[in-house]
Amino acid sequence: DGGITQSPKYLFRKEGQNVTLSCEQNLNHDAMYWYRQDPGQGLRLIYYSQIVNDFQKGDIAEGYSVSREKKESFPLTVTSAQKNPTAFYLCASSNRAGKGYTFGSGTRLTVV
Amino acid sequence: AQRVTQPEKLLSVFKGAPVELKCNYSYSGSPELFWYVQYSRQRLQLLLRHISRESIKGFTADLNKGETSFHLKKPFAQEEDSAMYYCALSYPNTDKLIFGTGTRLQVFP
Numbered sequence: 001d002g003g004i005t006q007s008p009k010y011l012f013r014k015e016g017q018n019v020t021l022s023c024e025q026n027l028n029h030d031a032m033y034w035y036r037q038d039p040g041q042g043l044r045l046i047y048y049s050q051i052v053n054d055f056q057k058g059d060i061a062e063g064y065s066v067s068r069e070k071k072e073s074f075p076l077t078v079t080s081a082q083k084n085p086t087a088f089y090l091c092a093s094s095n096r097a098g099k100g101y102t103f104g105s106g107t108r109l110t111v112v
Numbered sequence: 113a114q115r116v117t118q119p120e121k122l123l124s125v126f127k128g129a130p131v132e133l134k135c136n137y138s139y140s141g142s143p144e145l146f147w148y149v150q151y152s153r154q155r156l157q158l159l160l161r162h163i164s165r166e167s168i169k170g171f172t173a174d175l176n177k178g179e180t181s182f183h184l185k186k187p188f189a190q191e192e193d194s195a196m197y198y199c200a201l202s203y204p205n206t207d208k209l210i211f212g213t214g215t216r217l218q219v220f221p
Binding site for chain 1: 118121146148154155157158161198207208209210211212213214219
């Protein structure tokens with residue numbers, strides 16, 4: 001069953017801690033993306049990767065980091081430098097053929 | 113700067129009424145535009161693309177370059193159309209999407 005999997009579904013973090021969100025896809029898609037979804041603000045792009053071992057900052061990259069060591073995986077680390085990390089995070093992938101994205105089910109991160 | 117604007121946060125209609133969800137964009141090149149939908153407790157999913165000129169679930173959207181709009185329309189709304197709808201614009205050659213802030217459609221029986 002092809003798809004994109006995000007884990008965990010819910011994540012709680014103490015202030016000052018780094019935390020890593022997982023995103024895995026078995027669709028053989030080249031490109032992967034991380035978005036942040038906040039009420040009233042839509043989806044904002046954090047980072048994206050068009051190919052393995054390469055990634056670019058999106059519109060709100062500060063306080064986040066990513067890696068793309070494997071085609072299937074694009075983990076996102078929310079660092080302690082991110083001032084307002086509580087949000088819903090969405091991962092997506094695409095085959096770069098203009099056919100649109102496949103989205104994961106999301107991770108809700110809460111800072112306690 | 114490239115931007116997608118969805119002016120309505122909430123649109124409420126009765127079943128059988130026509131629906132139009134507005135989307136305007138600002139982009140200097142030739143855009144590729146999409147509508148995505150998120151039903152309750154489901155993943156965000158692609159509804160339609162302007163290059164396909166298709167009708168999905170009775171919805172259509174026409175790209176109007178003169179008005180820089182890509183409004184989503186359906187002549188007769190159904191209760192199952194209730195969802196969050198996002199308009200998105202793609203940068204050429206990257207597939208990177210810029211999303212609007214979304215419009216919640218509520219269809220009452």
